[in-house]
Amino acid sequence: MISLRRKKNKEGSLTSQGGGPSLLGLGLSLPPLLIVLVFVGLPILIGLTFSLGFTTGPNRVIAIIGQQIHKKNHWWGTLSAYNDVIHDSRFLGDLGLTIFVTVLSTTLVLLLALSIALYQRLIGGRKAAVLVTLSIVPLFVPVVISAWAIHTFYGGDGFMKTFFTHFGVDFPTLTSTPSAIVIGTVWTSLPFAILMISSGLQAIPDALIESAKDCGASVFRVIANILVPLAKTPIIIAASFTSIGILGSFTIPLFLGPNQPTMLGVEISNFFGAYNRPQQSLVMAFIVFAIASGIAVLYVRSNIKSARESGRL
Amino acid sequence: MAKFFKSINLSRIGINLFIALLAVFILGPLVWLGVHAFAADWHYPNLYPSGLTMRWWSKVFLDSALATAIKNSLIISPIVVIISMFICLPAAYAAGRMNFFGRKAFMITLFSANSFPKIGLFAAIATLYYALNLMGTFVGVVIIQLLGTIIYMTWIPAAAFAAVPKNLEEAARDAGASKFTVFRTITLRLAMPGILVAIVMSFLASFDEAQGTYLVGAPAIFTMPTEMYSLVQNYPIQVAAVFSILLAIPSVLLLGLARKHIMGGQLAEGFQLK
Structure with missing residues (x-):
């Protein structure tokens, strides 16, 4: 329904405004584009040259201050800094933990969000509203606070340990373990996934579910063959944004994770600051970016595909 | 059913x-x-x-560093949101209503900029900031926080503008309303919930931004979240708790303001590339 209306709008705007909008539209979209190009694109580009051993020009100062700097030995640079990182046992441990947390947390977030959203779509009522409202709460809590609150809640003298001690149960101290990172990332990622998936499921017409039910489809068939496939795009959007967010997360693993191994977000900061090895720090950032880009491609493809299917492209 | x-x-x-x-x-x-x-005191396993x-509260309010951080946050975030609105809302209108060349590339560029790990970007941005003399400056902090708001302030209003029915506007034009009147009373009005959600999300993104602000602002400019980093290390947990409550107040107020629209799908709409 929504997409049909959209399509009409777009045609409408094309006919009524003629050839003008092309240039005007481009012009209007320039300011944010310029900001992003200058303050995100340019630094990333300069950072890329630095990671490849270009130590002159804008990289001169940082190359003097930093330690273990590799200078280029080919016209295109050198891969020595990449070599350093790939053969660093710390990095391998960090990468393993980062991927582990990203995969596990994203899966948990999706399962949790999907079950709550399905409950809301199929049964609804007050309890569904309570569940959705609860899951949205983390959206409004600054991440520094959430990290610290979870830190104290699962810590050595935290609530979980205190509470269970009174029943003679020794609840494990989760703070400073990978489990705490998973708890923290699930906690902070839940709202976005719920909002995406629940809005995707709400858009599916009742009639479709009714007719499947009339044909004798079980609840699980309705979920597996109608609801989940029709909400595929929002689910993929939720999955990609959640995993990209977790992949590059910093505050949560800093407050909640172990010192070693840690997630790459924290290690990038350590290498840049504490260890003063900016080149290796940027190499790690590019490795994380490469993984994130792989996920981003999934997101863009899924969007384009769904736009094409509904006739918007 | x-x-x-x-x-x-x-x-x-x-x-x-x-x-x-x-x-x-x-x-x-x-x-x-x-x-x-x-x-007052709380010992495990009680x-x-x-x-x-209430003494932790007076401790926070009497500490000049903490009070300054609160003041900085309350000044910087509104400025960031207003600048973001000026920069992004026209672009959002264009992306939502006009079918210009490069529109899709524009949306995807904003998205890919968002998927570079923030912490890596902040490490990379230092070089540029030194060159432009932005390190440790107010403007530098505003720009860093602005970067995190762009995707919200562009995508969500773009979807909201796109959803305004064209025939309503045409009907108003036929009835003799001027272009500006139509824009103000119909287009803008119907897109308002989306814009409101974008404002709330941008404010929270700016208000919560800690790592970039710390890297660029410290030691000259501290905001509440960056202060929180040192707070949890140097003060008793009770002080951090008081500060957390203070830090959460704006967010909770905004929750009341925009909850209906956020849960009504405005945020979700914005994240589907159209």
Whole structure:
């Protein structure tokens, strides 16, 4: 329904405004584009040259201050800094933990969000509203606070340990373990996934579910063959944004994770600051970016595909 | 239909248990930290503190560094949001209503900029900041925080503008309303919920931004979240708890303002590339 209306709008705007909008539209979209190009694109580009051993020009100062700097030995640079990182046992441990947390947390977030959203779509009522409202709460809590609150809640003298001690149960101290990172990332990622998936499921017409039910489809068939496939795009959007967010997360693993191994977000900061090895720090950032880009491609493809299917492209 | 699906074997007990577990999982940490703001002494494994006190609150308000951080946050974030609106809302209108060349590339560029790990970007941005003399400056902090708001302030209003029915505008034009009147009373009005959600999300993104602000601002400019980093290391947990409550107030107020629209799908709409 929504997409049909959209399509009409777009045609409408094309006919009524003629050839003008092309240039005007481009012009209007320039300011944010310029900001992003200058303050995100340019630094990333300069950072890329630095990671490849270009130590002159804008990289001169940082190359003097930093330690273990590799200078280029080919016209295109050198891969020595990449070599350093790939053969660093710390990095391998960090990468393993980062991927582990990203995969596990994203899966948990999706399962949790999907079950709550399905409950809301199929049964609804007050309890569904309570569940959705609860899951949205983390959206409004600054991440520094959430990290610290979870830190104290699962810590050595935290609530979980205190509470269970009174029943003679020794609840494990989760703070400073990978489990705490998973708890923290699930906690902070839940709202976005719920909002995406629940809005995707709400858009599916009742009639479709009714007719499947009339044909004798079980609840699980309705979920597996109608609801989940029709909400595929929002689910993929939720999955990609959640995993990209977790992949590059910093505050949560800093407050909640172990010192070693840690997630790459924290290690990038350590290498840049504490260890003063900016080149290796940027190499790690590019490795994380490469993984994130792989996920981003999934997101863009899924969007384009769904736009094409509904006739918007 | 509801009756049919109630036959799912989700017993009442099961769903109640699930709600209880989710409540502990989500609210537990917040409540536990919040209670500490009023606790005198609290020793493990006591379930209750030894007494209640307000002295941690006076400690926060009398500490000039903490008070400055609060002031900085309350000044910087609104400025960031207003600048972001000026820069992004026209672009959002263009992306939502006009089919210009490069429109899709524009949306995807904003998205890919968002998927570079923030912490890596902040490391990379230092070079540029030194060159432009932005390190340790107010403008530098504003720009860093602005970067995190762009995707919200562009995508969500773009979807909202796109959803305004064209025929409503045409009807108003036919009835003799000027272009500006139509824009103000119909287009802008109908897109308002989306813009409101974008404003709230941008404010929160700016208000919560800690790492970039720390890298660029410290030691000259501290905001509440960057202050929080040092707070949890150097002060008793009760002080951090008080500060957390203060830091959460703007967010909770905004929650009340925009909750309906956010849960109504404005945020979700914005994240589907159209």
